[in-house]
Amino acid sequence: xxxxxxxxxxxxxxxxxxxxxxxxxxxxxxxxxxxxxxxxxxxxxxxxxxxxxxxxxxxxxxxxxxxxxxxxxxxxxxxxxxxxxxxxxxxxxxxxxxxxxxxxxxxxxxxxxxxxxxxxxxxxxxxxxxxxxxxxxxxxxxxxxxxxxxxxxxxxxxxxxxxxxxxxxxxxxxxxxxxxxxxxxxxxxxxxxxxxxxxxxxxxxxxxxxxxxxxxxxxxxxxxxxxxxxxxxxxxxxxxxxxxxxxxxxxxxxxxxxxxxxx
Amino acid sequence: xxxxxxxxxxxxxxxxxxxxxxxxxxxxxxxxxxxxxxxxxxxxxxxxxxxxxxxxxxxxxxxxxxxxxxxxxxxxxxxxxxxxxxxxxxxxxxxxxxxxxxxxxxxxxxxxxxxxxxxxxxxxxxxxxxxxxxxxxxxxxxxxxxxxxxxxxxxxxxxxxxxxxxxxxxxxxxxxxxxxxxxxxxxxxxxxxxxxxxxxxxxxxxxxxxxxxxxxxxxxxxxxxxxxxxxxxxxxxxxxxxxxxxxxxxxxxxxxxxxxxxxxxxxxxxxxxxxxxxxxxxxxxxxxxxxxxxxxxxxxxxxxxxxxxxxxxxxxxxxxxxxxxxxxxxxxxxxxxxxxxxxxxxxxxxxxxxxxxxxxxxxxxxxxxxxxxxxxxxxxxxxxxxxxxxxxxxxxxxxxxxxxxxxxxxxxxxxxxxxxxxxxxxxxxxxxxxxxxxxxxxxxxx
Numbered sequence: 001x002x003x004x005x006x007x008x009x010x011x012x013x014x015x016x017x018x019x020x021x022x023x024x025x026x027x028x029x030x031x032x033x034x035x036x037x038x039x040x041x042x043x044x045x046x047x048x049x050x051x052x053x054x055x056x057x058x059x060x061x062x063x064x065x066x067x068x069x070x071x072x073x074x075x076x077x078x079x080x081x082x083x084x085x086x087x088x089x090x091x092x093x094x095x096x097x098x099x100x101x102x103x104x105x106x107x108x109x110x111x112x113x114x115x116x117x118x119x120x121x122x123x124x125x126x127x128x129x130x131x132x133x134x135x136x137x138x139x140x141x142x143x144x145x146x147x148x149x150x151x152x153x154x155x156x157x158x159x160x161x162x163x164x165x166x167x168x169x170x171x172x173x174x175x176x177x178x179x180x181x182x183x184x185x186x187x188x189x190x191x192x193x194x195x196x197x198x199x200x201x202x203x204x205x206x207x208x209x210x211x212x213x214x215x216x217x218x219x220x221x222x223x224x225x226x227x228x229x230x231x232x233x234x235x236x237x238x239x240x241x242x243x244x245x246x247x248x249x250x251x252x253x254x255x256x257x258x259x260x261x262x263x
Numbered sequence: 264x265x266x267x268x269x270x271x272x273x274x275x276x277x278x279x280x281x282x283x284x285x286x287x288x289x290x291x292x293x294x295x296x297x298x299x300x301x302x303x304x305x306x307x308x309x310x311x312x313x314x315x316x317x318x319x320x321x322x323x324x325x326x327x328x329x330x331x332x333x334x335x336x337x338x339x340x341x342x343x344x345x346x347x348x349x350x351x352x353x354x355x356x357x358x359x360x361x362x363x364x365x366x367x368x369x370x371x372x373x374x375x376x377x378x379x380x381x382x383x384x385x386x387x388x389x390x391x392x393x394x395x396x397x398x399x400x401x402x403x404x405x406x407x408x409x410x411x412x413x414x415x416x417x418x419x420x421x422x423x424x425x426x427x428x429x430x431x432x433x434x435x436x437x438x439x440x441x442x443x444x445x446x447x448x449x450x451x452x453x454x455x456x457x458x459x460x461x462x463x464x465x466x467x468x469x470x471x472x473x474x475x476x477x478x479x480x481x482x483x484x485x486x487x488x489x490x491x492x493x494x495x496x497x498x499x500x501x502x503x504x505x506x507x508x509x510x511x512x513x514x515x516x517x518x519x520x521x522x523x524x525x526x527x528x529x530x531x532x533x534x535x536x537x538x539x540x541x542x543x544x545x546x547x548x549x550x551x552x553x554x555x556x557x558x559x560x561x562x563x564x565x566x567x568x569x570x571x572x573x574x575x576x577x578x579x580x581x582x583x584x585x586x587x588x589x590x591x592x593x594x595x596x597x598x599x600x601x602x603x604x605x606x607x608x609x610x611x612x613x614x615x616x617x618x619x620x621x622x623x624x625x626x627x628x629x630x631x632x633x634x635x636x637x638x639x640x641x642x643x644x645x646x647x648x649x650x651x652x653x654x655x656x657x658x659x660x661x662x663x664x665x666x667x668x669x670x671x672x673x674x675x676x677x678x679x680x681x682x683x684x685x686x687x688x689x690x691x692x693x694x695x696x697x698x699x700x701x702x703x704x705x706x707x708x709x
Binding site: 088099 | 656665669670
């Protein structure tokens with residue numbers, strides 16, 4: 001256990017989408033600097049949790065609390081969460097025709113800087129930053145000038161998410177199946193980008209369906225979400241066990257509490 | 264039937280009074296007016312049974328009693344600040360107040376040379392023979408009662424003639440202002456534009472109204488684009504939100520000519536614009552861009568008709584509507600490819616963005632193709648701001664208002680970016696709620 005400050009505390013979180021309860025009492029604690037992986041079968045609620053944390057409309061929290069840096073996250077509108085340092089890398093990044101990537105990102109960054117009481121970046125400094133961060137994820141600079149994600153390949157879209165994360169420098173990054181649809185080369189690039197952003201003040205929640213990503217982004221802790229609850233928590237070795245045994249054995253047993261879990 | 268009875272004898276007194284003042288007009292013009300008035304009497308204001316007026320109820324205009332606008336007699340001066348935001352830097356600028364030309368507010372009118380820009384009342388008094396071949400030649404026949412009403416009643420307007428081969432670098436700006444004082448007045452400006460062979464020019468018509476002006480503008484513009492000429496025509500309609508606006512633009516294109524139009528419909532309680540273009544010579548091109556932006560209870564109707572009468576011509580049409588509140592928009596676009604007009608290449612697109620539940624748009628593309636070797640396409644869409652995209656922007660720290668403004672602007676960005684006059688382009692950007700100084704698509708170049 002580290003002495004680091006609390007970044008995220010989720011307590012007994014229940015959430016519904018269109019009247020269906022998806023999250024049925026999630027408990028999770030993430031401290032500053034930690035990387036947590038969240039795995040689980042399809043439909044277990046991984047993406048729902050990611051979206052609830054980002055504040056997506058239509059996701060109704062029926063019970064429980066979420067504190068981010070000691071403040072009630074659920075009472076905060078999505079743009080405020082972002083300004084306070086929460087970032088969601090989308091599983092399906094949207095295309096925004098007519099809005100260039102850099103224009104969008106400059107407005108995002110300046111909204112965040114403004115909220116932090118920092119001066120807005122001018123065009124020159126911003127473009128310098130874009131160059132530097134695009135390199136980090138090997139994103140073609142031409143893509144930064146094009147409309148957001150329009151005509152991007154699946155891999156380019158995912159890299160664009162990590163590129164945005166690099167520019168916005170969040171405190172809590174939630175990566176929602178950032179590995180899905182990536183070939184091994186793209187996966188390596190994305191993972192290298194993510195690893196470069198690991199820091200003692202930044203926490204990450206890496207949501208994935210496959211153990212493969214965790215060979216490249218090695219988590220400090222791993223949790224398995226089954227039917228809307230964390231069924232099992234452990235260290236990184238748990239991923240290998242899951243790879244071998246799958247998830248079905250967890251669905252049948254009552255949730256055991258594994259050693260090494262931090263919550 | 265009641266309405267019909269009312270319409271008979273409509274505005275006869277006003278017409279007869281005007282006729283007495285016009286005894287000096289040449290015979291051909293008096294006949295033109297008499298015929299137009301007779302037609303206006305005969306057909307009356309269009310009812311919803313008339314296909315072209317199916318979606319626009321003319322009753323709010325028909326039920327009112329309009330008197331001919333009195334020019335600036337009602338007030339000696341117009342405040343310059345009222346005009347300033349609408350002026351175009353470096354333009355040849357004619358200003359009309361309540362339908363009448365105002366020399367005082369006009370600027371940089373060329374005295375002589377390769378371009379003639381003057382007011383129609385003066386031209387009809389001094390050298391009416393110049394107007395004879397232009398007036399009513401394009402607008403004859405198929406125009407609605409409104410067009411006939413204009414012909415019967417117009418007293419002033421603009422006459423623009425560009426000599427063959429002339430390249431006019433400055434935009435020619437015709438600015439029509441309606442003031443508040445002249446309530447229930449109808450102004451009937453007539454605009455004649457003739458671009459000589461191989462000439463090149465830009466003509467802008469701006470229609471604006473003071474805040475609460477309840478007035479009707481019933482305008483007709485006739486444009487002829489000579490062989491190989493390139494004419495850009497920009498219409499900007501930002502009348503008062505209590506005002507009414509009906510405008511027919513008739514265009515005739517000769518061989519190898521290029522006509523580009525931007526039609527911006529933003530103001531008015533009820534506004535209708537008809538754009539009719541005719542390819543009279545082969546190898547000509549026509550581009551019609553349109554943007555209508557309505558809110559509140561505005562009704563904005565845009566009808567276009569592109570007549571491919573001859574082979575080897577191409578037309579590109581893109582109209583976009585953005586409607587908020589309980590506003591209603593209409594787009595009706597006809598592309599007529601006549602028998603024998605082979606190798607016609609026509610593309611028409613209408614896209615609409617509804618920002619509220621009550622907003623409504625009627626989109627009707629209509630292709631009438633009578634030739635067999637042609638390429639014609641049309642598409643029409645109606646949608647809303649994408650909730651997923653809004654959330655994406657918010658999840659990056661951008662507030663909901665800014666996110667909406669950004670997406671609304673982005674919807675129209677391609678149309679705005681095609682406008683080459685910066686003063687007008689920035690006006691559109693402001694209108695679409697973009698509080699940022701630079702445009703979404705252009706900032707990247709630095």
